[in-house]
Amino acid sequence: MLADIRDASLRTRGLERIAWARRSMPVLNAIAGELDLTGRTVGLVLVLEPKTANLALTLRDAGADVIVTCPASETADDVAAALVSEGVAVLARSDASPERDRAFALRMLREGLDVLADDGSRVVRLAHAENLLGGLIGAAEETTSGLRPLRVMADRGELRIPVLAVNDARSKYLFDNVHGTGQSCVMAALDLTGLQLAGAVCVVAGYGYVGQGVARYARALGARVVVTEVEPFAALRAHHEGYEVRPLLDACPDADLVFSATGVAHTVTREHLRAMRPGAVVAVAGGVPDEVEAGDVPAGVTVLAEGECVNCAAAEGNPIEIMDLSLAVQALAVDHLVRRGSTMAPAVHLLPEELDERVARLKLRALGIGLDTPSARQREFLGRGL
Amino acid sequence: MSDGHRRAQAAIQAILRLTNLLMAGKRVAVIGDEPELAARLRAMGAQTLLADPAAALRGHRVLAEDEAVALADLVVGATEAHLPFLRDGAILIPAAPPARPSGTGEPHETDGEPPTGPPARPSGTDGEPPAGPSGTGGGPSGTGGVFAGLPGVRVRDGITGYRLGPGREVFVLDMSC
């Protein structure tokens, strides 16, 4: 079995954290029995922490050979050790250099994957560049910023495998991007700095799904929130939800805490950093390279987690219940690719609607929440089209 | 800034850091007079359960204390008196122990290596919740006041599990972690 991890003796703590997460993952538990991945090799490139470890174990229990790899900054060594002790192949260590991380990804690809679950589309793009697609049936992509380059590749006719857009499933982005990322990025920034949010000014660059969540949780804890945008509808939406909307350069001098929630490089530039006052703190909730130009930060300004996404690089990632939804989508996407991938065109595809809805219904059932059903008279009304 | 706001943020940070759970949608019983904490939790999307009738005007759900505790996923300010009512899986933040003269009573030690073998049950309980453990030796870990005398099992850093009876396990957070 492949294993290159930092310290196998950390496994007990890793196993404890995996078991604690499992208690709050009813949806993944419910679908586990329905997956059939016998004899398949699945590569996982998700943030290596207790929740994604439960996905790895679920896929293993469904019969797959699972290989996990993850960049150093997002690797929890205790969870890596726990997975190895459970018979999962892991190539990930928190002390790996970028070159070694790349070598891990290449080694995983050379093992001959059937399906890849990627985050940021780093390994899908690497497999294209290095001609290592081999027998890969397809890939599932976790996040907004990973899908963007894949759609560009598809438009240019360069994408050679089908990709399922896990991020674009409603049971993922409506909860993970908004509530999970919002809560966990705000709390990570407070844990790292000791800042009191009540009465502080918090600037949120970008009011997409992630920005809406960050703004909401910062406001819930008492901050005065200022939103910055480049897109008119997003800006108007923020305005109507009660936030001050201003250009970023204008807001910087007032800020105690600045989040970039755009997922676009060069959102917070050196010029913005120079406009901040001493004591200001900057955090990334998006997570692409150079989202904050963290090269030479002016004295007195702090960029958290070296400009990497603050909840993944400096805390335990998104909350467990939220990852239960996202990882259930991932598991169904992997299973769907195994069953149908060979008939799918090389393009970015949405997860079939019925699988997405199944995740939402399973979550409602786990919560004990009942729904109404439209009555016959209502269905008749709707059918009339009036 | 008021002390209530400071305590509220500190408690929310500790709960979420220790558990890695989501606050939105949780039923949270807030025991005791912590209006800033209750307001913050509500704003984060928790369904807050309070005993003070006036709290209804601030968007909280008002219930008698035992009913609130029996519904709660999370109890802030839990005491021994709540033990019979807790649901399986409930997470407890113990009420701060009353100030005591220094040098008395060590807390029940639950950290460190997990014990071997299955977790012990409180003796004499068969389906019934325990009749309230004896002893009130609270301590810096904050758990002694609620569970003095019950054997706890380490779950992960800062979380100790207690079996109150068959199919009923609750988790106590060590807010000093």
Ligand SMILES: NC(=O)c1ccc[n+]([C@@H]2O[C@H](COP(=O)([O-])OP(=O)(O)OC[C@H]3O[C@@H](n4cnc5c(N)ncnc54)[C@H](O)[C@@H]3O)[C@@H](O)[C@H]2O)c1
């Ligand atoms: N940290 C995490 O756990 C996590 C989780 C989910 C998504 N993400 C990442 O967060 C990023 C945002 O995701 P999303 O789903 O919110 O995307 P989105 O497309 O919904 O939102 C991005 C918003 O940023 C705005 N924007 C772009 N450039 C801007 C600029 N220079 N200034 C101000 N606003 C600008 C856009 O108009 C848009 O409204 C992505 O990189 C995504 O991958 C991170």
